[in-house]
Amino acid sequence: MTTPGQNAPDGSWQFGDRMGQEMAGLSQAQLIEMQVAEPRAKLLEAVDLFNLFRQQLDSTPAWMTDGQNALRNRLDLLEQASGYGSAVMSKNWNVPYNQWVVLPFDAQLGxxxxxxxxxxxxxxxxxxxxxxxxWRVDTHFTVQGYSMGVSMWWNGAIFIPITTYSPIFPKLMLEAIDSQGTVISKKQFDLVSDIALNAQGLTQQNSPRSGAFQMTVLLDQMPPEDDPSAPDHWVHVRLSIWYEPIYTGTLNSTTCKVLGGTKRSSLIASCWSRDVDHINYADEVPDGGDLG
Known part of the structure; x- marks a missing residue:
């Protein structure tokens, strides 16, 4: 509505010194907030929906080429071993934040x-x-991901978006649980980062990072595998991950992917042998002479 040559109606918006009668008591910051509040809310909603969609994405196939695959049925190679098992993740997985998620080591290796x-x-x-x-259990894992923050800077004429990228710091939990789900033993590994905090480059923050750790667990004797009651005595080993984003801006997004495959992941359990033959040590050893 225009009112050339006349006073504007009460409550109407007009350009000029008054900036609208009802706006007279507002500061510049308040006026700017009024302009950006609705678009920012819509953008935040879009970011949330995008994050939810990304977390629900199906996994992608991982690199599964390894010479151990050809030995899968060679049990004769384990005749002198008390126990052994090796697994890898057959897929790469996107994981949600702020919750523990068990990683699917679903492929046998060797x-x-x-x-x-x-x-x-x-x-x-x-x-x-x-x-x-x-038993000794070793695990090797690889993650990549980052948190992104966008801040809006008002330069007096327009809003300029400023984007920063921050690393994520996942925690890994290796657990041994019995058939009832009771935790027998667990170890936690906190993955730190050598990537500069708030680095501007997305490539830096999204670089893959690997970690490895292990645990030993002593298990009571179990019935033979063909015993009907045997599954009630078995112990399961699993690896879980948890991370939280580091946000630096008003509009935020975060991502974390765990890379599978034979090059990027492993979960290996080996039983220390109790069938060791003692070495026959000599009762006497020769004199070695003087040192120096």
Whole structure:
């Protein structure tokens, strides 16, 4: 509505010194906030929907080429071993933030003895240990991801978006649980970053980072695998991940992907042998002379 040569109606918006009768008591910051509040709310909603969509994406196939695949049925190579099992993730997975998620180690690598890859639920996978003794479990994992923050800077004429990227700091949990789900032992690994905080480059922040750690667990004797009651005594090993974003701006987004495949992931359990032959040491040893 225009009113040339006349006073504007009360409450109307007009350009000029008054900036609208009802706006007279507002500061510049308040006026700017009024202009950007609705678009920012819409953008935040779009970011949330995008994050939800990305977390629901199906996984992607991982690199699965390894010479150990050809030895999957060679149990003869494990005759002198008490127990052994190796698993990898067959896919790359996007993971949500602020919640523990079990990583699906669902593919067997090489032969196994006294162990197996099991999947208790959809999109899961862990190692099952089927005999007692002292087991060592090693894991190797690779993650990539970043948090993005966008701030709007008003230069007096227009809003200029300023984007910053921050690293993510995942935590990994290696657990041994019994058939009732009770945790027998667990170890946590906190993945730190050597990437500069708030680096401007997306390529830097999204670089893959790897970590490895291990645990040992002593298990009681178990019935033979063909015993009907054996599954009630088996122990399962699983690896879980958790991370939270680091936000620096008003509009935010975050992502974390765990890379699978034979080059990027592993979950290996080996039972320390109890069938060691003692070495026959000599009762006497020769004199070595003087040192120096």
């Amino acid at each position: 032969p196994m003895k006294g162990a197996a890859v099991t999947a208790p639920a959809e999109r899961s996978g862990w190692l099952t240990l089927k005999k007692g003794g002292l």
